[in-house]
Amino acid sequence: MPQVILLFSGKRKSGKDFLTTHLQNLLADKCEVLKISHPIKSHWAKEKNLNLNELLGDSEYKEQYRLDMINWSEEMRAQDYGYFCRIACQDATDKPIWIVSDIRRKTDIKWFKENYGNKTRNIRIMADEETRKKRGFIFKSGVDDVASECDLDDFVDWDLLIDNSEGKQKLEEQLSSIFGLVSGL
């Protein structure tokens, strides 16, 4: 059982993978990184005979399938909002800190809270649009204007807000604010 679960969310190209990878390098064997999108992608790869590693990586390849994966996963979530969260947790190893790097829905946060109580910490990564564009963001209808991208826009119960816009918080500052949430472990 983990002692703390860090739930990271943020819009496309806000820096979720970037920050959680740095965090993982520092926490090393104390942590496990979980991705809710992992079970979605492995199902999709099997079904469509696609390369799972390419889908999991930060490449143009995954962008080609993003819309289809969103639509299919929405259908699954409508039946059972914890479906992908549950599989991601079942596959995770027993480490004191879990990092979930791709929280997208209020129901994702709800599911973790229901199942792990006060172990969860809600972290929002923000970056202004100009920065996100420089880092590869191109607005896509059906992707950026639907619930999987926007559901948490009006969520307010964050334990930590991180500004990952260019020229704002330094990486060390961002990481130490996250460490503040796991201190004592």
Ligand SMILES: Nc1ncnc2c1ncn2[C@@H]1O[C@H](COP(=O)(O)OP(=O)(O)OP(=O)(O)O)[C@@H](O)[C@H]1O
């Ligand atoms: N603070 C930063 N300084 C420099 N480059 C950054 C920073 N944050 C993110 N990047 C770069 O911006 C790009 C997008 O970041 P990243 O892949 O982490 O975003 P993401 O939120 O995981 O996006 P997606 O939702 O599309 O997977 C990457 O190439 C990453 O290396």
